Amino acid sequence: MQLEAKNISFRYDKKSPWVLKDVSLSIQEGERVGIVAPSGFGKTTLARILAGYEKPSEGQVLIDGKELPSKGFCPVQLIYQHPELSVNPRWRMEKTLNECFTPDEALLAKMGIEKEWLHRWPSELSGGELQRFCIARILTPKTKILICDEISTMLDVITQAQVWNILLDIAKERNMGMAVITHNKALAEKVCTRTVRLDK
Amino acid sequence: MGKTLLNVEDLVVAFSMYRGDSLKKENLEVIHSLSLDVKEGEILAVVGSSGSGKSILASAVLDLLPKNAVVSGKITYDGKPLSMKTTPDLYGKEISFIPQSVDYLDPLMKVGKQVQGVKGSKARQEELFEKYRLGKDTEKKYPFQLSGGMARRVLISGAVMGNPKLIIADEPTPGLDLELAMETLKHFRTLADQGTGILMITHDIDLALNVADRIAVFYAGTIVEIASTQDFLSGRDALRHPYTKALYDALPQNGFKPIPGAQPYAGSLPSGCLFADRCPYRDDACAGAQPEREVRGGKVRCAHAT
Numbered sequence: 001m002q003l004e005a006k007n008i009s010f011r012y013d014k015k016s017p018w019v020l021k022d023v024s025l026s027i028q029e030g031e032r033v034g035i036v037a038p039s040g041f042g043k044t045t046l047a048r049i050l051a052g053y054e055k056p057s058e059g060q061v062l063i064d065g066k067e068l069p070s071k072g073f074c075p076v077q078l079i080y081q082h083p084e085l086s087v088n089p090r091w092r093m094e095k096t097l098n099e100c101f102t103p104d105e106a107l108l109a110k111m112g113i114e115k116e117w118l119h120r121w122p123s124e125l126s127g128g129e130l131q132r133f134c135i136a137r138i139l140t141p142k143t144k145i146l147i148c149d150e151i152s153t154m155l156d157v158i159t160q161a162q163v164w165n166i167l168l169d170i171a172k173e174r175n176m177g178m179a180v181i182t183h184n185k186a187l188a189e190k191v192c193t194r195t196v197r198l199d200k
Numbered sequence: 201m202g203k204t205l206l207n208v209e210d211l212v213v214a215f216s217m218y219r220g221d222s223l224k225k226e227n228l229e230v231i232h233s234l235s236l237d238v239k240e241g242e243i244l245a246v247v248g249s250s251g252s253g254k255s256i257l258a259s260a261v262l263d264l265l266p267k268n269a270v271v272s273g274k275i276t277y278d279g280k281p282l283s284m285k286t287t288p289d290l291y292g293k294e295i296s297f298i299p300q301s302v303d304y305l306d307p308l309m310k311v312g313k314q315v316q317g318v319k320g321s322k323a324r325q326e327e328l329f330e331k332y333r334l335g336k337d338t339e340k341k342y343p344f345q346l347s348g349g350m351a352r353r354v355l356i357s358g359a360v361m362g363n364p365k366l367i368i369a370d371e372p373t374p375g376l377d378l379e380l381a382m383e384t385l386k387h388f389r390t391l392a393d394q395g396t397g398i399l400m401i402t403h404d405i406d407l408a409l410n411v412a413d414r415i416a417v418f419y420a421g422t423i424v425e426i427a428s429t430q431d432f433l434s435g436r437d438a439l440r441h442p443y444t445k446a447l448y449d450a451l452p453q454n455g456f457k458p459i460p461g462a463q464p465y466a467g468s469l470p471s472g473c474l475f476a477d478r479c480p481y482r483d484d485a486c487a488g489a490q491p492e493r494e495v496r497g498g499k500v501r502c503a504h505a506t
Contacts, residue, residue: 037377038377038379038380039347039348039349039350039353039375039376039377039380040346040347040349040350041347042347043347044347044348081348081374081375082301082302082303082348084301084303085302085303112462112463114462114465116219116465116467125251126250126251126255127250127255127300127301127371128249128250128251129250129251150348150374150375153371153374153375153403153404154250154300154371154374154403155250155403156247156248156249156250156252156403156447157403157405157447157450157451158249158446158447158450158458158459159249159250159458159462160403160450161450161452161456161457161458162458164456165456165458183375183376183377183378183381184404184452185378186406186451186452186453187452189452190452190456
């Protein structure tokens with residue numbers, strides 16, 4: 001599947017300043033695009049728009065030429081920068097993990113998710129442990145495009161390398177497209193097929 | 201280098217919790233006999249696996265652990281025992297904290313007011329916002345209107361508001377672009393050169409190497425190695441513990457090769473070396489307890505380190 005953002009502009013209301021202006025971007029099947037821009041530039045806003053959480057003020061986001069579905073499972077999935085804010089604090093981890101599909105045990109073992117953690121509350125896990133849940137829970141075969149917004153800064157480098165290697169394997173196997181937002185140059189060079197700078 | 205500012209000796213932290221279907225509470229030990237010290241004018245970087253208890257160490261030093269935590273060992277600041285009961289005035293003045301999570305910000309309060317707090321001044325807040333390149337309009341914004349990097353800079357501004365002597369920084373740089381992250385760390389270095397001690401918890405080893413004096417490597421709730429920054433810069437052979445070497449190899453610029461496996465779960469720790477099941481040099485000597493010993497000027501918990 002191909003994701004295309006056409007001349008996207010965004011602002012919160014008619015009086016506020018533009019957060020994004022005329023951003024165009026396309027992600028082909030099997031492509032991994034790095035998105036680079038300084039802090040506070042609107043990368044996360046762009047990620048939210050691409051995944052359909054936010055409507056652009058101007059322009060459109062198309063998947064295979066059609067608008068993103070407003071009902072049911074969206075084939076474009078977003079992994080957030082702050083795992084502690086993206087899980088329901090009143091759900092045990094098991095419920096969060098199985099919300100959209102049931103990941104098999106092999107995947108959980110590969111991601112380093114302990115069985116004992118499933119019965120814990122989010123506040124009882126570290127940032128890195130939570131992020132592994134957030135990644136595992138969206139790796140359903142229905143996900144065609146993955147938007148990764150600084151997903152590995154809270155992981156140690158070994159876990160980072162493990163998680164990225166798993167993600168890359170799955171992306172290659174399913175020919176998934178990916179957008180990767182990161183500040184780590186060395187990481188971007190390792191995982192992306194090309195990079196786009198938003199500030200020209 | 202000056203006198204010892206923060207000293208942690210034999211710290212053990214356990215959480216009392218229910219496990220499985222049992223109705224009896226059990227203690228889950230998450231930090232085991234940990235010792236470290238931060239001197240005046242020094243930056244000690246703490247790196248290591250996620251979930252190894254780095255943030256718990258920060259909370260223990262700041263006396264912010266939840267009620268079900270059982271703590272033993274000694275934490276002293278400037279030679280005096282440190283706790284909310286005995287030394288409440290130190291927190292927020294001489295000792296400040298940069299939390300890891302941006303949800304430490306009050307969602308219902310404009311960030312300018314939050315940074316000023318009760319002890320700060322508006323002038324100092326404006327000076328700091330300018331230093332961290334937060335625009336004039338930022339002080340009137342609420343946390344939800346900030347990007348990840350901006351929120352991080354707001355947290356840092358709040359922590360350096362009152363010229364603290366000891367800063368505990370839990371992941372101060374994620375979300376910042378390289379230039380800003382470097383600038384922030386250089387600011388830490390300047391603070392340290394003026395005598396502040398900094399305990400910096402981070403995953404970004406590359407960045408930490410630019411400013412830190414020593415690096416402590418955490419694994420499964422204890423420190424497996426304390427090495428000088430120079431050892432990391434000279435390459436993997438200068439490092440002592442196999443886990444530290446594995447960390448080095450996993451950096452994107454050094455091959456991006458992860459070792460298999462995961463760190464042992466706090467509820468089922470092996471009796472000997474904590475790293476043994478993933479270690480390429482494992483043998484009989486690894487089955488016993490691994491006391492801390494001095495090797496080439498650094499400290500390490502490994503029977504094979506030379």
